[in-house]
Amino acid sequence: MSKGTIKKVAGPLVIAEGMRDANMFDVVRVSNQRLIGEIIEMHGDEASVQVYEETSGLGPGEPVVSMEVPMSVELGPGLITSIYDGIQRPLDDIMKVSGGNSLKRGVEVPSLKRDLKWEFVPTAKVGDEVEAGDIFGTVQETQVVQQKIMIPYGVKGTIKEIKSGEFTVEDVVAVVTTEDGDKELTMMQKWPVRKGRPYQKKLPPQMPLVTGQRVVDAFFPIAKGGVAAVPGPFGSGKTVIQHQLAKWAEADIVVYIGCGERGNEMTDVLNEFPELKDPKTGQSLMQRTVLIANTSDMPVAAREASIYTGITIAEYFRDMGYSVALMADSTSRWAEALREMSGRLEEMPGEEGYPAYLGSRLAQFYERAGHVVSLGKEGREGALSVIGAVSPPGGDISEPVSQATLRIVKVFWGLDSALAYKRHFPAINWLNSYSLYLDDMEAWFNENVEADWMDCRQKMMSLLQDEAELDEIVKMVGMDALGPVDRLKMEAARSIREDFLHQNSFHEIDTYTSLRKQYLMMKLVMAYYDEAIAALDEGAPMGALIGLAVRERIGRYKYTLETDIDEEFKKISEELSMEIANTIGKEDF
Structure with missing residues (x-):
């Protein structure tokens, strides 16, 4: 040493x-x-x-x-439901050693509990040829997650001995004969955090990570294995969006990194996650979650490690063939830790005092996401999607961390404090957000939902953009200056905003919307606009078209149960056609 x-x-x-x-x-x-x-x-x-x-x-x-x-993490049974600090020390064990809530310095506790025994079920047998990444056994870690025990990287040979029964993570469960002699395998392996875990190949991003959030799935979808940034000022709902994605996104495992966030915000997460019901299994959401808590009052350097600790754990579950969603809240605090260390090292500062290597460090982190074929003969497919919150000072996204992040990620959900103050949630601004995965996923949406999904989306986006331009005219000269067609555009865009994009995360039905229901909602909103425009050409009065009673039912369609959506859609469509037909030839009012 x-x-x-x-x-x-x-x-x-x-x-x-x-x-x-x-x-x-x-x-x-x-x-x-x-x-x-x-x-x-x-x-x-x-x-x-x-x-x-x-x-x-x-x-x-x-x-x-x-x-x-090198700085490494312990990977094995016991990760799920754990709450770690930035360097993978379990906070509950540190608390027991410290004898209170004030953490002592220099506490050495193992990351995975050494006294717990796990039921190891072998899936390989003596004489099997194995290589790195092959699964040789399983452990039912929680009611929802089965951990697959893999051959560690660099081991290749024949299984000489394999056991079955209850073991701790340090007990030998198998022996593999390799060219270099016999290797004893345990259920635990270590991996350096700054090095990405290897895989066979990376797959193109062609499938969306369905989240049930309409503004995300319909307008700015993220791919499975994709990366997204959520920049937004204080109070615009970054944490709520990450909670919604953790709860509803089509991910088997959630890794949540609280990096330099306020202690009370992290306390909310720690209190809420165990109580949140997992909609897929009915169990607590913690049954498939790993939490890394590194609050703003903890040593600043550990923030830098927490991001790498979290993504290495996420890669481990990805290698098992799971879809993993990693939430990093927030990468701005991580960048501030880099800036502080860089200043103490007396390095040449870059923009706003951040180190010159800020962009490359962010890229190294985000590039570890992806939809991959794992090591091993089976060729399992796993996906690691990364959603990073960015907290720019004063909400100014022209600052270096936001700009460096936007150069790397392909999805930008720009949160807007003006929308948040109007109580419009999720407060994602549809005019400056974007998703570069749209073209890659067009075929998937058209094939798996409906053939005209992308056409509907494009028409709605066009209406919202037209509304923004018309809004400028209205502010200057008033609504009366607009022609009938433009008035209808404004009304249809208002319907898109209030009936489709506004989503109540605390409403038991509206909190999640399936892709099929999202499509039917888009069709109803666009049907009103298209049929109203046609009726206008036939002489229907503007006031009657705006005041249709059926518009209330279109707005309330989002509260329809998933089992009733097709029947309700049919009823509303018929009522809409009938009411619009009745306006033709009427006097305006």
């Missing part, structure tokens, strides 16, 4: 000398309190160590010991 001594302490940065034999990104133990840290820079025999715990009280001359391994 490489041993050195502290030369200088600057907040979370410790300079240690006598570390010539250490390597970049080695984990080190600092001082006699054995604080955990990581080497982030080497100069001759001096190492700059990023310490993941509070450094007050440290002084020159104290020992620094390199563990000669």
